[in-house]
Amino acid sequence: MDGRHALELRSLEIQLSPHTASTASLLPIGAAAMGRPTGSAQVVQGLTSVSAFVFGPREPGRVSRASAVRGNRAGLHVEVAVAPWGSVDRRYRSRNDRHIVEWANAIQSTFNPVIHTHLYPRSQIDIVVQVLQQDGGVLPTAINACTLALMDAGISMSDYVTALTCGLYGSTSLLDLNLAEQTDLPYVTMAILPRSERLPLLTLDTRLHIDRFDAMVGVSIEAAQVIRDAMDAAMRARTGKLLKAMNGEKGEKDLMQEDM
Structure with missing residues (x-):
């Protein structure tokens, strides 16, 4: 609908460690108490904009302390917030909103097997995602932003985690759908590890013929x-x-020592 080819991705803009003054205003109210993030990133895919902030590894909170110590691994906690101006209906969404809970659970299940949590025993890693603008592909954009924020924070991972949507129009696969295309077409959301070509996340909310599924996965991996x-x-x-x-x-410093 926007003039792209079937296998053409939307424009991708990446910003690592945005300025502290600007990122502080983007953090949700609850995340402000966590202090300064150890890593952050902002990803814009098309007209969808998402910021991700990583806090930790740090001492686990009271809720997750017991599970973190018992498992001898780092606990991962994900929180998603949507800006009121960033959605179509322009309304406030609480953290108990169905879409927000599904996004948070999907992000957590995606990164749990990828992060080397055994390297950070008895600690907690918090990921805060702020959705600034929505035009389709919110979850893939959030996963891409979380990948970069974790790497910016120095968190050890087995591979990059890249995510995108793939839709089907007739027998033609369409990559990286916007909101209007997602509304009209069946599509799959995939998180992919490019090195091993494994899929830690695959969600399908609409019906799709099984004969077309392999082709969609193939173009998504590419x-x-x-x-x-x-x-x-x-x-x-x-x-x-x-x-x-x-x-x-x-x-x-070397010049100063030589002068002395």
Whole structure:
């Protein structure tokens, strides 16, 4: 509907570690008490915009402390909030809203097997997702933002986690649907590990013929490699800036010692 080809992804914009003053205003009220996030990212796919914030690893709270200690692994907690101006109906959604609960559970189940939780025993990792604007593909955009925020926080993972939607128009697969396309077409939401081509998440809310399913998964795995390359380029650029800053500080210190 927006002029893209069938297998053409929407525009993808990635911002790692946004400015602290701007991210503080995006955090939900409950997340403000967690302090400063250890990692954050904002992903814009088409007209859908999602920010993700990671807190921890840190000491688990009272609710999750017992389970974290008993399992000798890090506990993962996900909270999703939707800005009132970011939805079509422009209304406030509580954390008990059905869509918000489903998104939070899907994100948590996606990253639980991917994060190396055994490296952070008796600790807790909190992920706070803020949906700023919706135009289809909210859950995939949120998963992509969480992947980058976790990597920005230095959390060890087995692979990038890339996500997208794939719809079906007749016998043609359509990638990365917007809201109008999601409303009219049957579609699948997939989270993909590009290296192993495994799918930690696959959701289907509408009926779909089984003969078309394999083709949809195949094109989605190929598209996941494209998203992974964009994520990797953003992470490498961010790491390069950090290395330049560290080398600059080290050079200044060496000059000061030589002057002394």
